Amino acid sequence: MNRYYLTLIVYILIYYKSVFAQEKYEKEERIHANSVHTSATEFINEICIGCKVKWYLEEGLTSKSIEAKFTNDKSKYSIEFDTLGNIEDTEVEISIIDLDHPLRDSINNYLSKSYNKYKIQKIQIQYSGHISHIINKLNNDVHSDNLLIKYELIVKCSEKKEKALYEFQFSNSGRMESMSKIIFKSSSHLEY
Amino acid sequence: MGYLIRIRDDGEINHRFIQQYAFTQKLNSFRLAHRFVSDQTTSKSEPIEFRLRYRIVAEIPLNGHSVDIKELYLKLGNEYLGSFQQENGANLETRLLPFLGYVINDNHKFEIGLDYRIGSLLNQPTRHSYWMNINWFIEI
Incomplete structure (x- = not known):
């Protein structure tokens, strides 16, 4: 025999945000x-x-x-x-092994000096400049000096028991130009 | 860590102690959350019941590649729940959890969906039960 139940459960979940950070809209x-x-x-x-x-x-x-x-x-x-x-700009996802050795070493040197542990999760090569130069690079792999190349990395960094995800921008010579902490959207509705 | 108290129809009181570990992965166009739970339930008339649970939930945006304010999302979950109790032995249950959610603003989410439970997988006959869930998440 089928039995049907109608039950109303009300959960009140109080979730306190421990990180105060201004979220970008x-x-x-x-x-x-x-x-x-x-x-x-x-x-x-x-x-x-x-x-x-x-x-x-x-x-x-x-x-x-x-x-x-x-x-x-x-x-x-x-x-x-x-x-x-x-x-x-145009971004293409690449692997760490696609980077030239000197560039890879500069990036790894910067990250290993700045953080106890790190793991590169994603790398994108970023092309900006005149539209014809971008098309030539993407279609024929012809590089123009006027094409600006940068690298955008998503890196999981650990320092003093604190882990965070950062977005870095490196120049073509491996100089760190900017970084920002990635603020996660709330996941309480997925974890409780 | 959590604690739950349940007062049944016959007046008996159940106490449940909960230990939970959960983490969320951000993938290209959706998020995956893994939850591991162990709990122990005691009451006066029954021996202690031990349970181990694993749940995987995917949050799939219905507009764009992330869920933003005033957008709908699908939340699809599957949970496996093993239990052991001295008199009844070991048992296994699985749950399928399809939900439709809406982000009202940064602090409020509303969800409606089903919780389909297939119980007694090890001790036949299996039991099927359907729950309709309405969730409202408030963050302060």
Whole structure:
């Protein structure tokens, strides 16, 4: 015999945020390719014909940008445009072994001096500059001196029992240019 | 660490002591949370029951690649729950947890979904039970 129960359980979970940090306001939403400026879609068609592209609108407090994400030849691309379709930068996910030895050593030296332990979780090579130089680099691997190259790393760092995830930006010569702590969104609804 | 007290229909009181470890992984377009729990339940009429639980939950955004304010998300979970009690021996239960959630603001989330439990997997016949859950998470 089937028995049916109707029970109402009310949990009141009091969760205290122990880290006081100013969170950056950023909201992103999926958008359709039709609502993207044609300059942006034309750029994507130049570097990847027939790729399945996901488009996102990213909104900060004072700025808006459009981001295209796709995979081409097993590499993950993330390309950012302003709302008028002008390219801001192009990021391609790479592995640590893709970095030249001197650059890899500079990055590892900086991280090992700054933290007790660290683990690089993600590396993206970032190209910015004139659109034709970016296309030439991505399609033909032809490097122009006018193309600005930087590296964006997501690194898990441990120091004095405290672990945190950081985003670093390194120059092409391995100089650390900027870093920011990644603030996680609350996960209490997933962990309780 | 946690403690739960349950007063049953017949007036008997259960005490449960809970130890929990949980962590969340951020993947490219969704988050995965792993929860490990052990608990011990005692009451006057029954021997102590020991349970070990593991739950995996995926939070999948329905708009974009992360869940933002005023957006919906799917929360899909699967839990395995092993128990041991002196009189009843060992038993195993699994739970399937599909939820639909909405982020009202930074401090409030609302979820509605099912908790489908398949119990007595080791001691047949298996028991099937369905719970409808409504969760409201408040962070202060």
